[in-house]
Amino acid sequence: MHEMSIALSIVDAVESKAREEGAGSISGIELVIGKLAGIEPESLKFCFAAAAKGTLAEEALLVIEEPEGIGECGECGKRFPVSFYYAECPECRSLRVKIVSGEEFLIQSITIEEQEGE
Amino acid sequence: MCDTCGCSTEGGAVLRKPGESDYHVHVSESSHDEHHHHGENHGHDHDHGHHHESRSRTIALEQDVLLKNNLLAERNRGYFEARNIFALNFLSSPGSGKTSLLEKIIPVLQQHVPVAVIEGDQQTTNDAERIQALGVPVIQINTGSGCHLDALMVNSAVKELVLQDNSLLCIENVGNLVCPAMFDLGEALKVVIISVTEGDDKPLKYPNMFHEADLCILNKIDLLPYVDFDARKCRENAMRVNHHLEWFEVSAKTGEGLAAWQEWIEHKMKKR
Numbered sequence: 352m353h354e355m356s357i358a359l360s361i362v363d364a365v366e367s368k369a370r371e372e373g374a375g376s377i378s379g380i381e382l383v384i385g386k387l388a389g390i391e392p393e394s395l396k397f398c399f400a401a402a403a404k405g406t407l408a409e410e411a412l413l414v415i416e417e418p419e420g421i422g423e424c425g426e427c428g429k430r431f432p433v434s435f436y437y438a439e440c441p442e443c444r445s446l447r448v449k450i451v452s453g454e455e456f457l458i459q460s461i462t463i464e465e466q467e468g469e
Numbered sequence: 470m471c472d473t474c475g476c477s478t479e480g481g482a483v484l485r486k487p488g489e490s491d492y493h494v495h496v497s498e499s500s501h502d503e504h505h506h507h508g509e510n511h512g513h514d515h516d517h518g519h520h521h522e523s524r525s526r527t528i529a530l531e532q533d534v535l536l537k538n539n540l541l542a543e544r545n546r547g548y549f550e551a552r553n554i555f556a557l558n559f560l561s562s563p564g565s566g567k568t569s570l571l572e573k574i575i576p577v578l579q580q581h582v583p584v585a586v587i588e589g590d591q592q593t594t595n596d597a598e599r600i601q602a603l604g605v606p607v608i609q610i611n612t613g614s615g616c617h618l619d620a621l622m623v624n625s626a627v628k629e630l631v632l633q634d635n636s637l638l639c640i641e642n643v644g645n646l647v648c649p650a651m652f653d654l655g656e657a658l659k660v661v662i663i664s665v666t667e668g669d670d671k672p673l674k675y676p677n678m679f680h681e682a683d684l685c686i687l688n689k690i691d692l693l694p695y696v697d698f699d700a701r702k703c704r705e706n707a708m709r710v711n712h713h714l715e716w717f718e719v720s721a722k723t724g725e726g727l728a729a730w731q732e733w734i735e736h737k738m739k740k741r
Contacts, residue, residue, distance in 0.1 A: 353617055353648035361534055368530060378525060382534070389651055389677040436676040437709035446709055456534045462527045 354394040358402035365461050369407050375466030377408040380458065387420045387435065387453035411461075420453030482622045484629055485609040487598040496610070496625045538652055541620035545627065545655025549638070555738045556638040558656035560678060562671075563644030565664040566688040568596045569721040571639055575603050577731055582738060583636035587626045589618040589643045596641065606630055617649040618642050624655075637738065646675040658737070664689040665696050669703035672710050679710040684717070686730065691720040 361380070369377050384390050392415045403409050422433040424440035425447030431440070438448045482496040533539060549556045559567050568588075575584050585606040588596040597609035608630045610622050623640060632638065640656060642649040661682035663671050666689060672679040679685065685707050687700060700718060707714055717733070719726035 353651055356615065356617075356619070357534060357651075360537055364530075364532060364534070364536065368528065372526075372528060374526075379527070389647075436680045436711070437673060437706075439709075447712055458530045458532045458534055460527050460529045460531075462525055465524045465526060 354391060355398045355402065357390065358395060358398035361399065361458060362402045362406055362408050364458055365411070366407050368461060369463050372463055373465070374407065374463030376464045377411045377461055378464050379412045379414065379462035380408065381460045381462075382413065382415045383418065383455045383457040383459050384415055385418050385420065385453040385455040387433075387450060388456045390456060392417065416459070418452055418455055421451050422448040423451045424448055482613060482615060482625075483611045484626055485594050485597070485611060486629075487594045487601045487607065487609065494625065494629060496622050498621065535651065535653075538620045541624055542653035542655040545620055545624055546657075548627070549655060549657070552632065553635045554632055554638050555636070555734075556640060556654075556656040557734075558649075558654050558659045559639060559641045559662065560646070560649050560659060560682065561644060561662035561664075562646045562667065565644075565662045565667065566721050567641050567644070567662055568599055570662065570686070570688060570719070571641065572599060572603065573721045573724060574727060574731055574734075575600070575605060575639075577727070578637060578734065579603075579605065581735060583633040585630055585632050585636060585638050587618075587623060587630065587638065587640045589622070589641055591615070591643065606632070612643055616643060616645050616647075617652050618654060619652045620654050637734070646671070646678045650678040650681045658683040660684045660686060662686045662688055663703070665692050665698040665700065667698075669699045670706055672703065672707040676710045679707050679714065682711065682714060684715045684733075687716070687718045688721055690718050690725060691723045 365377055365380055384392055396413055399413055403411060420433040421430055422438045423430050424443060424445050426445035427440060427443045429440055429442040430451065433448065433450065433453070436450070439446055440448060484494040484496065486492045561567050571586065578584055586600045588600060588607060588609045589612060590596055590609070591612050591614070594609045597607045600607040608626050610618060610626055612618065612622070618640065640654060659682045661678055663685065665687065687703065690700070693700065704716055707716070717726060717730045719730055
């Protein structure tokens, strides 16, 4: 269940950014989690709710973009979708496949609420 | 509250030393230990109907989620490099023989290089006690509920451990083939261990770990005649996931294959 410690580090990162910006709260967090990143988005969402309790991110809506895995063949250079690391090139059957997309794990952006009239 | 020292720390990792029941250090970021500010933000009520005055603003971050861990891991790595300490991160499921392998190989390696060990487990100092019996410096990290070691725990452990220049540091991670794959500790190489009492399809079932590893050790080969484990197939499976993976077949029990692995470690250390 590394999703919990991941959720805590996300809360840490977005809170410190939001404080830097003088935000009253965080209303949205956009994450990019590649399909090969080793993170279950559903499990992360579940943990995030607990991790964000009592923080600026408590009310934040998590939006998760999940880029597909793409491999590039080391022999013939063909690019093709992969669902896991043991991919085989559909063109030349080589196993020398380099992952070029799908391992991303980023906090893309946060949306903060500036509390002026309150 | 921590029941050992009575401090207010809730959960979190703790460093322990075998045979020193009073020794007990909480892993924390001493410089900015602010963590969550529970209760501080409760000044405003969450009355959603009255937030019209607030203005929304989106800020691009494009920040790696594991940035903090990765930065600290790089600091550990820099420290190890500067002192020419060769750090290996040992990963496997529980019971594959990580500690037994260390018990077998350390006395041999110790004749050539100083060795130190960091042991990671949720609870107990059992493994650290086994390593201490070999006469090498060892510290135990108890992760509590944690399922993996992270760079901060290793950073704290290294500060409590007397390391020598030009030495070997073995970090035995928490037994788990999933979570530790994601957390860089600052090691030079990751070593994944499987044993023949597991399934030969393990590399396919837990591909992240095998993808991240630099070296795979198949342990307990003395049991091969008694189990349905196809070592060649297992190796093939591992290579499908990671074609850069180096491969050794050993028995911590009989010592078979350990000489080759020991040579490999010494060769790697000389090359640095």
